[in-house]
Amino acid sequence: xxxxxxxxxxxxxxxxxxxxxxxxxxxxxxxxxxxxxxxxxxxxxxxxxxxxxxxxxxxxxxxxxxxxxxxxxxxxxxxxxxxxxxxxxxxxxxxxxxxxxxxxxxxxxxxxxxxxxxxxxxxxxxxxxxxxxxxxxxxxxxxxxxxxxxxxxxxxxxxxxxxxxxxxxxxxxxxxxxxxxxxxxxxxxxxxxxxxxxxxxxxxxxxxxxxxxxxxxxxxxxxxxxxxxxxxxxxxxxxxxxxxxxxxxxxxxxxxxxxxxxxxxxxxxxxxxxxxxxxxxxxxxxxxxxxxxxxxxxxxxxxxxxxxxxxxxxxxxxxxxxxxxxxxxxxxxxxxxxxxxxxxxxxx
Amino acid sequence: xxxxxxxxxxxxxxxxxxxxxxxxxxxxxxxxxxxxxxxxxxxxxxxxxxxxxxxxxxxxxxxxxxxxxxxxxxxxxxxxxxxxxxxxxxxxxxxxxxxxxxxxxxxxxxxxxxxxxxxxxxxxxxxxxxxxxxxxxxxxxxxxxxxxxxxxxxxxxxxxxxxxxxxxxxxxxxxxxxxxxxxxxxxxxxxxxxxxxxxxxxxxxxxxxxxxxxxxxxxxxxxxxxxxxxxxxxxxxxxxxxxxxxxxxxxxxxxxxxxxxxxxxxxxxxxxxxxxxxxxxxxxxxxxxxxxxxxxxxxxxxxxxxxxxxxxxxxxxxxxxxxxxxxxxxxxxxxxxxxxxxxxxxxx
Numbered sequence: 185x186x187x188x189x190x191x192x193x194x195x196x197x198x199x200x201x202x203x204x205x206x207x208x209x210x211x212x213x214x215x216x217x218x219x220x221x222x223x224x225x226x227x228x229x230x231x232x233x234x235x236x237x238x239x240x241x242x243x244x245x246x247x248x249x250x251x252x253x254x255x256x257x258x259x260x261x262x263x264x265x266x267x268x269x270x271x272x273x274x275x276x277x278x279x280x281x282x283x284x285x286x287x288x289x290x291x292x293x294x295x296x297x298x299x300x301x302x303x304x305x306x307x308x309x310x311x312x313x314x315x316x317x318x319x320x321x322x323x324x325x326x327x328x329x330x331x332x333x334x335x336x337x338x339x340x341x342x343x344x345x346x347x348x349x350x351x352x353x354x355x356x357x358x359x360x361x362x363x364x365x366x367x368x369x370x371x372x373x374x375x376x377x378x379x380x381x382x383x384x385x386x387x388x389x390x391x392x393x394x395x396x397x398x399x400x401x402x403x404x405x406x407x408x409x410x411x412x413x414x415x416x417x418x419x420x421x422x423x424x425x426x427x428x429x430x431x432x433x434x435x436x437x438x439x440x441x442x443x444x445x446x447x448x449x450x451x452x453x454x455x456x457x458x459x460x461x462x463x464x465x466x467x468x469x470x471x472x473x474x475x476x477x478x479x480x481x482x483x484x485x486x487x488x489x490x491x492x493x494x495x496x497x498x499x500x501x502x503x504x505x506x507x508x509x510x511x512x513x514x515x516x517x518x519x520x521x522x523x524x525x526x527x528x529x530x531x532x
Numbered sequence: 533x534x535x536x537x538x539x540x541x542x543x544x545x546x547x548x549x550x551x552x553x554x555x556x557x558x559x560x561x562x563x564x565x566x567x568x569x570x571x572x573x574x575x576x577x578x579x580x581x582x583x584x585x586x587x588x589x590x591x592x593x594x595x596x597x598x599x600x601x602x603x604x605x606x607x608x609x610x611x612x613x614x615x616x617x618x619x620x621x622x623x624x625x626x627x628x629x630x631x632x633x634x635x636x637x638x639x640x641x642x643x644x645x646x647x648x649x650x651x652x653x654x655x656x657x658x659x660x661x662x663x664x665x666x667x668x669x670x671x672x673x674x675x676x677x678x679x680x681x682x683x684x685x686x687x688x689x690x691x692x693x694x695x696x697x698x699x700x701x702x703x704x705x706x707x708x709x710x711x712x713x714x715x716x717x718x719x720x721x722x723x724x725x726x727x728x729x730x731x732x733x734x735x736x737x738x739x740x741x742x743x744x745x746x747x748x749x750x751x752x753x754x755x756x757x758x759x760x761x762x763x764x765x766x767x768x769x770x771x772x773x774x775x776x777x778x779x780x781x782x783x784x785x786x787x788x789x790x791x792x793x794x795x796x797x798x799x800x801x802x803x804x805x806x807x808x809x810x811x812x813x814x815x816x817x818x819x820x821x822x823x824x825x826x827x828x829x830x831x832x833x834x835x836x837x838x839x840x841x842x843x844x845x846x847x848x849x850x851x852x853x854x855x856x857x858x859x860x861x862x863x864x865x866x867x868x869x870x871x872x873x874x875x876x877x878x879x880x
Contacts, residue, residue, distance in 0.1 A: 439804060439805055439858070439862060440805065442804050443803055443804040443805040443865070446802045446803065446804050447799055447802050447803050447804075449802055450798035450799050450801055450802025450803070451795055451798050451799065451802075453798055453802075454794045454795050454797055454798025454799075454801075454877075455791055455794065455795050455798070456787060456790050456791040456794050456795075457787055457788065457791040510787070514787060517791070529802075
């Protein structure tokens with residue numbers, strides 16, 4: 185059996201915290217920003233960054249695969265975005281871009297995204313400090329070879345001024361069916377923005393987050409150290425998760441929610457066709473049921489994995505071929521039926 | 533374990549034919565029609581009919597219970613209608629009415645419905661001849677004592693002229709998801725009406741029949757013998773059932789229907805709250821799945837029984853107490869979960 189990907193595991197506080205992401209924006213002092221660079225200038229940056237990592241003596245470098253985006257099929261590129269290895273924007277135009285990705289897919293370095301480098305570390309559950317430390321280690325390693333654009337007043341220079349300073353954005357993917365189900369999201373998001381944090385749906389457009397998944401991120405990168413930003417985010421996330429848990433407790437006493445959760449398990453076990461958005465909603469209910477002890481027979485890490493695997497491009501990448509929507513819906517239902525076989529109501 | 537009620541069994545052609553009903557309208561020559569009778573006149577009719585059955589020497593009479601409607605709770609009366617023992621109209625005003633009902637609930641005699649007597653015989657599946665024979669036997673038995681209003685030209689006299697003649701209405705309850713799902717009902721119903729038959733939703737109002745259950749009945753009672761009417765209905769029902777089966781075969785090849793059927797089983801096994809109309813729809817899909825060999829682990833007769841038992845008044849009668857809608861939805865889901873425990877996709 186292959187090693188589990190980071191997103192197939194459950195971590196600290198996994199009942200609410202799905203994953204942690206820390207990313208650092210870095211640029212090379214003597215290269216123009218990707219938005220203004222031509223193809224050969226971009227390719228030179230790719231080459232330089234790749235060499236800095238691959239030629240380093242660190243044991244870390246041996247774990248990385250180099251993926252030149254231009255050589256990937258659209259489907260393989262889309263699957264990278266579904267697995268959170270790259271940003272959705274990164275794959276829109278694939279020329280002159282590349283990504284370095286660690287074996288368990290938890291560390292990636294996007295080359296020629298908005299900035300020359302976007303060092304990204306992902307971890308299951310709540311793991312801000314660990315993720316920040318890993319990102320820092322890679323930053324240090326690359327900094328031994330690469331000459332990063334840095335100003336003593338402004339810190340790391342980035343294309344977009346909102347990233348100036350630390351260049352760090354730390355995010356938590358949070359599963360918030362309690363706050364969302366009780367209609368509290370608008371109030372919570374507004375309070376958080378006063379604290380310099382943003383909360384928004386992790387997937388999909390508009391006000392309703394697909395599968396009740398939200399991204400909580402720091403906004404401020406200037407005038408505050410990486411550690412301060414991480415500690416600030418960590419403290420507020422703790423409060424938010426506590427509030428989520430209280431709403432869940434009340435919800436789980438309600439017959440209507442017990443019914444929805446139990447049905448979600450029944451539908452995942454029986455459906456023969458399922459769209460991606462329905463899968464996200466049903467898995468969200470099952471995740472809630474498992475976290476609150478109402479369901480058993482499946483691990484939360486497995487649910488996290490299914491949420492990723494049931495997305496269209498990753499589903500096709502798994503099969504190694506393109507599929508029409510109808511066939512994807514069939515294959516997705518089959519995957520979920522198999523995985524949820526043992527899922528059942530917890531013994532009273 | 534109590535003897536099964538007729539509606540808990542499956543009979544001939546049970547894949548499509550749920551049940552057969554034959555009813556005879558009879559009136560006493562020397563009494564005014566129920567609509568014009570006062571309470572004491574009605575009570576005299578009740579007494580006379582009861583005595584005619586109970587005092588007869590036939591073994592049949594020993595199986596009957598006498599239920600004076602005025603002494604029943606509204607809930608017990610409603611459950612009689614849900615079990616098809618009496619017509620829904622019969623229980624609207626309960627004074628001066630009674631019903632004689634056989635132990636397995638397959639034979640009932642409503643006293644002071646629209647006519648003085650409505651002799652009704654119910655059978656599982658397609659059993660027109662058997663039902664007509666039983667009705668004839670009871671008619672003969674009662675006719676030995678009672679003086680039925682009969683005219684040599686018009687036959688049996690009834691309050692409504694549409695029943696004049698044989699006074700017989702034969703009906704089949706048919707499960708028609710194939711014809712209904714393919715949008716053929718309007719065409720079929722229009723063709724049948726030209727043949728002197730009516731086809732309409734067995735439950736509910738409007739064009740959509742709840743649970744895809746339809747009632748096919750003869751319309752003509754004058755100028756045609758009971759046997760001719762039965763044979764006519766029987767022949768046309770045979771064609772209709774054949775057409776239904778052809779539509780089902782095509783449907784069951786479709787991924788969308790396979791999905792709906794398999795999900796229905798999953799939902800019935802997992803839901804913790806279920807409305808009566810949802811139960812009818814899910815049971816209809818499961819009935820189709822069992823009949824076409826796509827599901828297993830439950831008998832069609834059991835599905836027939838669940839369709840009756842999951843109706844509100846019968847659900848309350850079973851518990852022996854009144855229940856609010858929310859509690860009924862909970863109890864109904866519990867009943868269905870338990871009964872559908874073994875329901876599963878058929879082995880490929």
